[in-house]
Amino acid sequence: MSGSVLIRGGRVVDPTQELDGPADVLVQGGRVTACGPGLPAAENVRKVDAAGLVVVPGLIDMHVHLREPGQEYKETIDTGTRAAAAGGFTAVACMPNTDPVNDDPSLTEFMLKQAERAGWARVYPIAAVSRRLEGRELTEFGAQRRAGAVAVSDDGRPVWSAALMRQALRYARHFDLPLIQHAEELALSGDGVMHEGRFSTRLGVEGIPGAADDVMVSRDLLLTADTGGRYHLAHLSTARSLDLIRAARADGHRVTCEVSAHHLLLTDEDVFDSGLDPNFKMHPPLRSAADRDALVLGLADGSIDAIASDHAPHHPDEKELDFVASPNGIVGLETTLSLCLDRLVAKGVIDLARLVDLLSTAPARILGVPGGSLAPGSAGDVTLIDLEREVEVDPAAFRSRSRNTPFAGWKLRGAAAGTVVGGRLIELS
Amino acid sequence: MSEAVWQRGDLLGVAELSQAEILHVLDTAESFVEVAARPIKKVPTLRGKTVINLFFEASTRTSSSFEIAEKRLSADNINFSTSSSSLSKGETLLDTARNLEAMAPDLVVIRHAHPRVPHALAERLASGVINAGDGAHEHPTQALLDAFTIRRRKGRVEGLKIAIVGDVAHSRVVRSNVLCLTRLGADVTVAGPRTMMPEEPESLGARVVYSLEEAIEGADVVMMLRVQLERQARAAFPSEREYFEFFGLTAERLRRANDDAIIMHPGPINRGIEIASEVADGPWSVILEQVANGVAVRMAVLYLLAGAKSGEDGPTL
Numbered sequence: 001m002s003g004s005v006l007i008r009g010g011r012v013v014d015p016t017q018e019l020d021g022p023a024d025v026l027v028q029g030g031r032v033t034a035c036g037p038g039l040p041a042a043e044n045v046r047k048v049d050a051a052g053l054v055v056v057p058g059l060i061d062m063h064v065h066l067r068e069p070g071q072e073y074k075e076t077i078d079t080g081t082r083a084a085a086a087g088g089f090t091a092v093a094c095m096p097n098t099d100p101v102n103d104d105p106s107l108t109e110f111m112l113k114q115a116e117r118a119g120w121a122r123v124y125p126i127a128a129v130s131r132r133l134e135g136r137e138l139t140e141f142g143a144q145r146r147a148g149a150v151a152v153s154d155d156g157r158p159v160w161s162a163a164l165m166r167q168a169l170r171y172a173r174h175f176d177l178p179l180i181q182h183a184e185e186l187a188l189s190g191d192g193v194m195h196e197g198r199f200s201t202r203l204g205v206e207g208i209p210g211a212a213d214d215v216m217v218s219r220d221l222l223l224t225a226d227t228g229g230r231y232h233l234a235h236l237s238t239a240r241s242l243d244l245i246r247a248a249r250a251d252g253h254r255v256t257c258e259v260s261a262h263h264l265l266l267t268d269e270d271v272f273d274s275g276l277d278p279n280f281k282m283h284p285p286l287r288s289a290a291d292r293d294a295l296v297l298g299l300a301d302g303s304i305d306a307i308a309s310d311h312a313p314h315h316p317d318e319k320e321l322d323f324v325a326s327p328n329g330i331v332g333l334e335t336t337l338s339l340c341l342d343r344l345v346a347k348g349v350i351d352l353a354r355l356v357d358l359l360s361t362a363p364a365r366i367l368g369v370p371g372g373s374l375a376p377g378s379a380g381d382v383t384l385i386d387l388e389r390e391v392e393v394d395p396a397a398f399r400s401r402s403r404n405t406p407f408a409g410w411k412l413r414g415a416a417a418g419t420v421v422g423g424r425l426i427e428l429s
Numbered sequence: 430m431s432e433a434v435w436q437r438g439d440l441l442g443v444a445e446l447s448q449a450e451i452l453h454v455l456d457t458a459e460s461f462v463e464v465a466a467r468p469i470k471k472v473p474t475l476r477g478k479t480v481i482n483l484f485f486e487a488s489t490r491t492s493s494s495f496e497i498a499e500k501r502l503s504a505d506n507i508n509f510s511t512s513s514s515s516l517s518k519g520e521t522l523l524d525t526a527r528n529l530e531a532m533a534p535d536l537v538v539i540r541h542a543h544p545r546v547p548h549a550l551a552e553r554l555a556s557g558v559i560n561a562g563d564g565a566h567e568h569p570t571q572a573l574l575d576a577f578t579i580r581r582r583k584g585r586v587e588g589l590k591i592a593i594v595g596d597v598a599h600s601r602v603v604r605s606n607v608l609c610l611t612r613l614g615a616d617v618t619v620a621g622p623r624t625m626m627p628e629e630p631e632s633l634g635a636r637v638v639y640s641l642e643e644a645i646e647g648a649d650v651v652m653m654l655r656v657q658l659e660r661q662a663r664a665a666f667p668s669e670r671e672y673f674e675f676f677g678l679t680a681e682r683l684r685r686a687n688d689d690a691i692i693m694h695p696g697p698i699n700r701g702i703e704i705a706s707e708v709a710d711g712p713w714s715v716i717l718e719q720v721a722n723g724v725a726v727r728m729a730v731l732y733l734l735a736g737a738k739s740g741e742d743g744p745t746l
Contacts, residue, residue, distance in 0.1 A: 196627075196628050197628050197629060198628065198629035199632075200627070200628065201598075201628055201629055201630060201632050201633060202604070203544050203545070203566055204544050204563075204564050204565030204566035204567075204600075204601055204604055205544050205564070205565075205566070207627075209628075275545060275548060275549075276544060276548075276549075320521040321521055322522060322541075322543045322545070322549055323543065323544070323545065324542075324543035324544070324564070325543065
């Protein structure tokens with residue numbers, strides 16, 4: 001993926017250069033070679049008119065499920081990365097809970113090859129912590145890193161054994177890989193299917209207490225302190241977990257966290273109001289309004305590092321089961337940016353520079369991947385944003401193979417206008 | 430007259446019902462009580478109507494009560510249960526609905542272990558749906574028969590002090606009853622050990638206490654819930670002995686209630702666990718009346734829904 005392009009006349013927002021103003025971005029040979037106002041038009045360089053658009057470092061979704069290999073009826077690397085491009089993402093990090101599980105470098109190599117063939121966005125495979133995600137033996141972190149994996153995780157399940165977690169943190173440290181944890185104490189989440197609170201009480205639904213997450217986060221942070229490992233908490237959902245993260249960071253431990261757009265915007269009351277629509281079922285569950293408010297505060301005050309979609313496609317037939325029987329997860333690649341622009345930036349919760357940090361700069365830093373900046377020398381990955389464009393979320397129009405979203409019908413202002421990956425303009429149609 | 434108050438084609442939960450609708454069901458049920466006393470216990474009301482009883486979860490009491498009610502109304506009924514049915518776990522709701530629709534039933538009675546499955550099927554079905562219990566969510570006909578029993582015994586529901594005691598967290602009976610009885614103006618208290626209380630139990634709409642004694646103090650009605658013995662594994666209570674010691678209803682404890690208090694239980698009862706035999710069999714007990722009234726109330730519900738669904742005036746008795 002390498003090409004050359006001059007993006008002219010836009011408003012460039014790049015927190016790494018403390019830049020927010022009119023500027024041009026020149027990408028040559030796949031890398032940013034210049035960023036500033038009034039760049040001269042070079043020969044043989046494609047020009048993109050970005051007048052009226054915001055130009056930012058390519059967005060990176062650090063938590064997606066692409067389902068390939070094994071569940072191509074839900075999503076493929078081709079359809080998933082196409083959804084990513086449509087949603088303004090130039091790169092995604094994909095979780096290893098495929099079938100077979102990505103617990104071997106050959107799987108990482110396969111995913112990278114499929115991504116290259118598709119050509120819509122960069123794909124960074126995340127390797128399994130344990131073989132077959134069974135939580136017993138570690139996988140080959142070193143070989144996986146060499147093959148291109150950027151992190152390790154058993155996402156979908158927690159690394160449940162404290163002993164394995166301790167070893168995994170130590171071994172990942174050896175290769176400077178972050179360990180991404182799906183923090184859930186299974187003994188506490190039990191048969192629960194939604195947040196345990198007054199709405200699960202009224203519905204008579206088995207609840208998942210916030211403590212199921214908090215207990216595991218607490219244990220993990222003690223082990224992080226013990227091992228000096230690098231811990232990244234996936235899909236943060238509770239106020240207490242956020243407080244634990246803050247405290248661990250204040251103590252100097254290498255801890256980061258991400259939050260999903262749906263946990264910032266929806267609560268268990270929405271599950272109730274939906275009449276138990278399976279499109280409102282995911283793990284962790286939509287939490288209480290108090291949790292949601294705490295997450296929004298954490299976003300504004302800098303405690304939360306990244307926003308990730310946790311894009312989890314499921315076939316419409318699977319979401320046609322009842323709420324309890326249907327699988328966890330919703331798609332998010334094609335809604336996250338617009339949701340953040342309309343509900344967070346336009347509402348003044350965060351500014352655009354902070355959003356770019358959350359969706360690009362921080363994920364690049366946490367995963368140690370190129371991008372996250374438009375400073376000369378950076379990867380030539382750029383996202384163009386139209387702040388004025390009005391969109392209505394229409395699942396039927398998704399590029400993703402799946403349709404499972406709770407945001408259908410939402411009217412949002414602000415959307416991706418295009419992406420550039422390695423200097424190559426991605427054209428969707 | 431029924432057209433004015435009752436327009437519904439489905440009975441999914443008490444949550445949706447107004448006070449007027451609840452009272453209309455109870456009034457209608459009064460007219461069906463005497464059918465049970467006839468030598469030929471049958472009226473032609475639902476002749477030519479097809480009712481499917483779809484029980485995804487084992488039930489003896491509720492399914493037989495519906496079946497008897499349907500037969501006494503002369504409906505053609507057929508029973509599917511998980512053991513005998515090809516409608517199994519993993520079938521989509523749409524497929525379930527289409528399969529049912531193909532048989533053109535007028536009413537479908539649904540019991541399912543998961544909350545709001547009857548609601549979801551009702552959205553997809555042209556025929557009327559009766560919720561016969563969805564997980565720990567609702568059991569509207571149970572609440573209606575309980576209210577009917579209380580009203581028959583006490584002459585009213587409004588202003589009565591009613592205690593409901595037991596595994597509140599996992600009981601559909603308590604949810605529907607709190608909604609129904611409070612809507613009729615009763616003063617309802619729920620009680621149980623903290624391990625059997627859901628999060629924020631006040632959101633159910635009743636007063637919450639954690640002792641049996643406090644709950645039944647001055648009560649006009651005491652409703653004991655069945656202890657789900659299989660739930661012991663979840664460590665909700667350590668032993669039956671200890672449960673009975675603190676939450677079992679004995680004659681001694683019952684002295685705290687009003688002298689003319691009645692004792693109710695949705696059944697089946699666990700003697701010596703939530704209720705002492707002396708109480709279950711004593712003069713206060715209306716447990717068997719609940720069972721008898723259940724048939725009349727379900728007849729009323731079937732009659733009202735079949736009438737609403739066909740759009741014509743309900744047939745006379």
